[in-house]
Every structure is written in C-alpha cells, then in structure tokens.
Amino acid sequence: MNGETPHVRLLPRTDAHDRSCLLLTEGDGPASRLADRMESMQTSLAGRLLGRTRDLLVAGGMSSDDLGLLAGQLADALADVLVVAESRRRRLPGAADHVPAFVLSGLRAYSLRTFPGQDLASARAARRHVRDTVQQWGLSPEAVDDLELITGELVANALEHTDSRTITVTCGLTAEAAAVGVTDEGENGVAVVPEVPRGEQENGRGLLITDALAARWGSLRTGEGLTVWAEMAVDVGSPGARGGSYEAVRERL
Incomplete structure (x- = not known):
C-alpha cells in the first residue's frame, strides 16, 4: 500500500x-x-x-x-x-461522495465475512462476528453494542426482503469512525433500495434503529444487489493501538 x-x-x-x-x-x-x-x-x-x-x-x-x-x-x-x-x-x-467513509480513506482495520442467505440464524451469527471484531479494535462498550445491534437489523432485513444465497458483512475502522456494511444479492436479481418507514408501517423498523444509532447511513448498489452501511464516530487512540493492519483484499460477494 x-x-x-x-x-x-x-x-x-x-x-x-x-x-x-x-x-x-x-x-x-x-x-x-x-x-x-x-x-x-x-x-x-x-x-x-x-x-x-x-x-x-x-x-x-x-x-x-x-x-x-x-x-x-x-x-x-x-x-x-x-x-x-x-x-x-x-x-x-x-x-x-456516496461511498461510506471506511471504504474511502484512513483505514486502520478491515474485516469481511459471508453468511448463508437462506438461514435466519445468519443474523445472530453476524452480530456475534461484528461484536468480536470491533471489540478487538478497542471501541467503547456502547459503540460495540450499537454496531452489533445495527448489524443484526440490517442482516435481518436482507434475509427477509431478498432471496440472496449469501449475505456479506464488512467492518471498517478509521481514526474517527467505525462502520459496518451488509451486502445482499437483491430480490429476484434487482437491488431494492430501503427507506425509513413512516407512520404506522410495520416493515423496515430495523432502519429506524439504524437511523437512530448511526451518525450517518446509506446504501450503495453492488452489481444486482445492495450494500446498506452505517457509520458512527469513535475514538480509538493512537494508530495501531488495537486495530489490525489494513491490507488489500478481494471481496467475493
């Protein structure tokens, strides 16, 4: 690099x-x-x-x-x-401008893992993976809890609303922010852009949680699928304090 x-x-x-x-x-x-x-x-x-x-x-x-x-x-x-x-x-x-900050600059640590897209247990497994990962980066307990909760909600949305064979979860850390992204394969080959529910809508409540906890969040089309990402401000101290090294990786979604 x-x-x-x-x-x-x-x-x-x-x-x-x-x-x-x-x-x-x-x-x-x-x-x-x-x-x-x-x-x-x-x-x-x-x-x-x-x-x-x-x-x-x-x-x-x-x-x-x-x-x-x-x-x-x-x-x-x-x-x-x-x-x-x-x-x-x-x-x-x-x-x-439409890409999450953890992709753009200053990466200190990066993690990627793929989960089965037809297994409801993937939401729980993804939450555990994100918790274990970001704890190693030295984040506060509150930030760890929030990222874990956001991950579970975003993966649950992908499991419910798409027919993905796999769902990929990425985590990234910079000096000022930590972020998580959840990538699905779309619904019948079409990327469905999520919206925060309004009024008495029952669907999409996970996005309300994401909107409340994250400093910012958004979506990014990835081929026929979609990545929904969320970012929050963190303070992890000096470079390399607990984060892993940043390496070029090839992602297979």
Whole structure:
C-alpha cells in the first residue's frame, strides 16, 4: 500500500456461484490493470456482436433457433457492458461522495465475512462476528453494542426482503469512525433500495434503529444487489493501538 486513497472496484466478472467480485484497491495495481484489459475486451466483443446482429437482421432469413441463440448472446454481452459501466461510474469524480467513509480513506482495520442467505440464524451469527471484531479494535462498550445491534437489523432485513444465497458483512475502522456494511444479492436479481418507514408501517423498523444509532447511513448498489452501511464516530487512540493492519483484499460477494 502506498498511502493513497483506497476504493472498492466492481470487477468485470463473477465467481463460480455467479456472485459479484469486488477489489479493494488504490487504483493502479496488477489486478486493476488486468480488470482494465478485461473490460476493454468485453466492450470490444459486445461491439462486434452488435455489428454482426445488425448485419444478420438486414440480411433476414434467420430461423427461430438462430434468433434465440442471438438473443442469448446479446443478453450476455449487455450484462457484461452494464457491469463495466457501473464499475466506471463509481470511479468518476464525485461518485465517492456516496461511498461510506471506511471504504474511502484512513483505514486502520478491515474485516469481511459471508453468511448463508437462506438461514435466519445468519443474523445472530453476524452480530456475534461484528461484536468480536470491533471489540478487538478497542471501541467503547456502547459503540460495540450499537454496531452489533445495527448489524443484526440490517442482516435481518436482507434475509427477509431478498432471496440472496449469501449475505456479506464488512467492518471498517478509521481514526474517527467505525462502520459496518451488509451486502445482499437483491430480490429476484434487482437491488431494492430501503427507506425509513413512516407512520404506522410495520416493515423496515430495523432502519429506524439504524437511523437512530448511526451518525450517518446509506446504501450503495453492488452489481444486482445492495450494500446498506452505517457509520458512527469513535475514538480509538493512537494508530495501531488495537486495530489490525489494513491490507488489500478481494471481496467475493
């Protein structure tokens, strides 16, 4: 690491389970350069496929089987290009304003863990994981309790409102703040942006708790899913007092 501001980059590929891949990077490492080449290749292939499609449509005489095959290829190419576009959008100037601070700068410690998305026990397991993690960072008992409670509510929301196969929980620590993020895979492949409930609404009460406890919180689209994050101010003393070292990691969501 060279001290530059790190950020999360959406990679132009998925893992063996068709889950989005993220890279925590400073922007110019070997993995980032490889991702640049992959993006260029994907957009080039999509352009060539589009040209071939136009030629075939002009020529006419395509069978229904040929049309079905072509539609599948176009769908795959469009999916690739949309991922590339989203990745590049996030790297535009000003896009970082919508990313939680623990992703942006001054990381002292970072943790990531994935939980089953179809198991209600994941909320309890995630709470325990976050408690154990942030206690090691030397946070106050009140901050530990609040982050644990927020995590449980956000994971419970993801379990209830999405059909995710996995749910990923991240924690981050800077000199001034600690944050937690919960990433799901969306509902039927669509990211559902949460809203704080109003009036007598029964759903989404966990967001009321999050809104009350966190200094700030928000959401960030991640591929077809969504990351809901919450941040609170903390004072952890001198650098390295209890926090773990910050390392570049590749996240598989």
